[in-house]
Amino acid sequence: MSDVKSLMLEEAGQSPSVVAGLLEKETSTFASIAKLFADIKPSVVSTAARGSSDHAATFFKYLFEIKCGIPVASIGPSIASVYGAPLQLKNGVHFTVSQSGASPDIVALQETAKKGGATTIAVVNVTDSPLARQADIVLDICAGPERSVAATKSFIASAAALAGVTAAVSGDQDLASALRKLPDALSSTSGLETAAAEDRLLQASSLYISGRGPAFAIALEAALKSKETAGLHAEAFSLAELMHGPMRLIDRGFPIIAFTPEDAAYENNAAALAHLEKLGASVISLSTRPSTGLGLQSTTTGNTLLDPLVSLLVYYRIIESVTRRKGFDPDKPANLLKVTETV
Known part of the structure; x- marks a missing residue:
């Protein structure tokens, strides 16, 4: 394995400063979005995005x-770009999340959402992109250039920016306080020992990654990174869904990575993972407290719904190391480009 630091690892390590910067710079944007919600009181919000976004x-x-x-509700971009269907979104709010803001399909859907009556908000890293120029409100994730194909800091920044929206619209001071603590919590993950978890993944040919609530979204992101960087097949499931049909594949040593924050689902998650261990699963838990199986413990932000973002940075470091130990370049995955333009 090369000792040269990958761009993926370097950029993932920039996440704390990126989050701190965007929370400071976008204060007025959060306030504008909160005012929008107070004024129009939408009964539903729609989103569109691809991949990590x-x-x-x-x-x-x-x-x-x-x-x-x-x-x-998530709306598939092809509704507009391929099928040309109109949308009825009167008094709605539509968020489009995109690092580049360049893919024609999400731009087309944003235009269709606007024609359908929605106020459009572009959550982007490139503020002079086609998506941003067309949007009613632009929320800059302030991640700066990201050269590795694997999105790391831009994902964490996008999620943090949307958490900022949630805190502003809800007026939840606990969430707002946790967001202010997020950069320090992310920084605290540096130096965490992950070799045992890496060794388990090096021996795997397939695995499950799980979580519930916001942690399920983090499981989806983790599974994508496993495939695109390490070439390791991974499927993401809610732990509730994993206890149904997918459990059929569990046998001795089958790896399961679980994002298990101390939220309302924690006790149910712990019981499910204990059952899966009895079936032979090799469980790796990422949490803020000692947990089932091989536990990787991180610092809490003070809000359990936000904590999976901290655990994700731990995972990014694990999968980056696994990728290099397998002889792959995490910055240049086979068959992939940094910006993918789809229709």
């Missing part, structure tokens, strides 16, 4: 529904 939108869905009680 879609996982950030899923994180937002769970967080926003829990804290604000407003349903959040």
Whole structure:
């Protein structure tokens, strides 16, 4: 394995400063979005995104529904770009999440959402992109250039920015306080010993990654990174879903990575993982407290719904190391480009 530090690892390590910067710089944008919600009182929110950005939108869905009680629905970009269908979104709010803001399909859907009556908000890293130029409100994730194909700091920044939206709209001071602590919690993950977890993944040919609520969105992101960087097949499931059909594949040594924050689902998650261990699963838990199986413990932000973002940075370091130990370049995955433009 090369000792040269990858761009993926370097950029993931920039996440604490990126989050701190965006929370400071985008204060007025958060306030504008909160005012928008207060003025129009939407009964539903829609989102559109691809890849890692879609996982950030899923994180937002769970967080926003829990804290604000407003349903959040994901709309497939092909509804507009391929099928040309109109949308009825009168008095709605539509978020598009994109690092580049360049893919034609999400730009087309944002235009369709606007024509359908929605106020559009672009959550982007490139503020002079086609998506941003067309949007009613632009929320800059302030991640700066990201050269590795694998999105790390831009994902964490997108999720943090959307958590900032949630805190502003809900007025939840606990969430706002936790966001201010998020950069320090992310920084505290540096130096955590992960070799045992890496060794288990090096021996794997397939694995499950699980979580519930906002942590399920983090599981989706983790599974994508496993596939695109390490070439390791991974499927993400809610732990509730994993206890159904997918459990059929569990046998001796089958790896399961579980994001298990100390939220309302923690006790149910712990019971499920204990059962899976009895079936032979090799469980790796990422949490803020000692947990089932091989536990990797991180610092809490003070809000259990936000803590999976801290655990994700631990995971990014694990999968980056596994990728290099397998002889792959995490910055240049086979068959992939940094910006993918789809229709």
